[in-house]
Amino acid sequence: MYPNRFIPFAFLCLAPSLYSQAQEVPAKKQELPQNWHLLSPAKSGFYGVSNNEAYQFLDSLNIKPTKITVAVIDADLNVNHEDLKARVWKNPKPGSKGYPNDLNGWNFLGNKDGRNLLKTGTEAFREYKRLRPRFEKVQASSLKTAAEQQEYAYFLKLRKEVKIGAYIKFGAYLQQISDAFVAVDSFVRASKPANEPRTSDILALKIEDPKLSDAYKIVQGSMLKFKEESLWKEALAATVKESEVANERIKSLDDKAVPRDLIGDTYTLKDKYYGNANLYEAEVYHGTFVAGLIGAVRNNGIGIDGIADSVAIMGVRAVPDGDEYDKDVALAIRYAVDNGAKLINMSFGKYISPNSEWVNDAVKYADKKGVLLFHAAGNEGLNVDSVSIYPSGMESATKRAANLIRVGASDASGTAASISNYGATQVDLFAPGINITSTGLNNGYQTANGTSLSTPIVTGVAALIWSYFPKLSAREVRRIILASVTSLKDNVGPVPGKGKRQVSFGQLSVTGGIVNAYQAVKMAQKSSQSKK
Incomplete structure (x- = not known):
């Protein structure tokens, strides 16, 4: 997930998704021009x-230009x-x-009563919890089939990743602290202090009672x-509260209920008519931020300028605070395609995808309909050539879908951002x-970091090309975007992440x-002329 906080994974149930991907930047630290990315x-x-x-x-x-529809699959869209x-x-x-009353898009994270699913935890935790009843107390020697052994190995990997053992110990530690605070508070209250203690x-205090x-x-x-x-009472x-939350x-872990129960759907692709038409969520602005970079009204004297000036932004909610569900993403892609979107922005992601084939099939469906998808590479500073990232868009073990563009984050100096994922084969550009500024909460504006923001900038360039040269095919638009970049392949800089190794920029994508929007539209004009 990359939304809401614009940051990478957090721990256990609190985790945002892979890309919720962006770190908000305090305004006082911003020294670049607000529109430097343009x-x-x-x-x-x-x-x-x-x-x-x-x-x-x-x-x-x-x-x-002709108007082109761009779908933003994300956490929200403030249509006002x-x-x-x-x-x-x-x-x-x-x-x-x-999808009833879908005036501006659809919300796959809600139910028919109007309530919305907000927090979901990581996919690793959800998968661990799903398999826990079967494997938590199982001995490997008791498993008879290869399939059982393989699934058990997967369970152990999940168990290690979510650090359940450590978390249970941490819960006991928090309970011990809580008990100590309560005991000391009883002592303090028994002394009847004149004022509320701090x-x-x-x-x-001087405590002599052993x-x-x-x-x-x-x-x-x-x-x-x-x-x-x-105040002591606040401490x-x-x-x-911290102990109670941990214990809950x-x-x-042994509660069969899951957050998704709120939606009330059956977790199969056949059950696809669920959700509601609510695209807005108070205190959430990731999708609104993304949409602004693509198509905020240009030259209107307020806010920011989007990349493209002839777009219609379709909102599709499928990205919660936590890892997105494969089902929601797959149906969100299909909804966008079926309702006329030619470009789909996906500023989210994760590293575990139990039903990745659903999403990959949706990507193929989009390809058949001539739709391009843009995916954020993620903010972990990882080489995603060697670490699986989802949606993968993989048609086979070695072939990625021809309609998917994956985007890493660069800074104003033209180097790869230290937070950005990278990959010589899996990241395209x-x-x-x-320090990117865009539309934010209410009628406000925020500044943030992340590949979540890089991606809609590329989506916007594609929208700009296609709106002015509508006869180009999806494959041609993709080719033009990749062929027209500002090439920095020979520049040497640090590899993203925490290491100090230096490599050429050409090894990162x-x-x-x-x-480069200017080079792209020039190339698009030449390609369009050749069609006449």
Whole structure:
């Protein structure tokens, strides 16, 4: 998942998905021009996409664009944002394809009562919990078939990844701390303090009772995370709550209920008419941010300028706070295709996908319909040539779908961002993804980092090309985008991640370059002329 927080995986049930992918940047630290990602490297020194030059060239051709529909599969879409509402897709026939009142898109994370699934945990945790009843107390020697042994090995891998054993021990540790805080609080309340005590008052206590002294030592050791002027009752409440939450999660391991129960669907592709039409979610703006980069209204004197000026943004909610479900992603792709989207932005992802074939089949379906998909590479600083990433778009063990473009994040200096995933075969190109400003909460604007942001910039360039040169095929648009990059393949810089190894930029992606809108539209014009 990459949405909401624009960051990579977190722990256990709290995890966002692979790409929720972006880290919000405090405004005071932003020194780059707000629109640096649109600028020309040659003219500004910032490795943007030369968007202004692209429009100057298009204006010289004296041609009018046709509107192109772009689907944003994500966590949300604020259809009333001041800088986006004029670009929101309007369904010409709402409800005609089985999704009631789908005026601007569809939400596969809701139920018919209007409630929405928000938090889902990681796929690793969900899979571990699914297999726990079968394998938690099983001895490997008791498994008879190769299939059982293979699934058991998968279970052990999941168990290790989600660190269940360590988490259970951590839960017991939190309970011990909570008990100590409660015991000390009883002592404090028995003394009937004149004023509400603060943590500094607790640290100044003199406790001689040997039965309480051990508990007091635990409290002293746990007080560093609280300010001295904080009220003791607040520190107590926070500590008790932390333990309760941990215990609830531990108990949930054997609870058959799962977050997805809220939706009320059967987890098969045949059951596809579920969800609701609500695209907005308070305090969530990842999808809105993504949509703004693609098509926020240009030159209107407010907010930001999107890459493309003739787009209709279709919202499709399928990405929760946690790893997305394969079923929702597969049906979201099909919904977008069936409702006329020519481009689909997917700023999310994960590393485990139990039903990846559902998604890959949907990608193939999109390919048959002439639809391009754009996928964020992820923010873990990993080589995804050697680590599986999903949606993979793989048609076979070695062949990736011809309609999928995977995007890494670059910075203003033209180097790969340290957070970005990379891969000489699995990442196609890079695009600006550091200190990027776009549409945010309510009618506001945020600045953030991540491949979640690089991807819609490339999607926007594709929309720009296709809207002005609509006779090009999906394959031609993809070829043009990859062939027209600002090539930096011979530049040497650090490999993303925590290492210090230096490599050429050409080793980090298929093209060794950064998307270039100006070069792309020039190449598109030549290709379009050759068709006449």
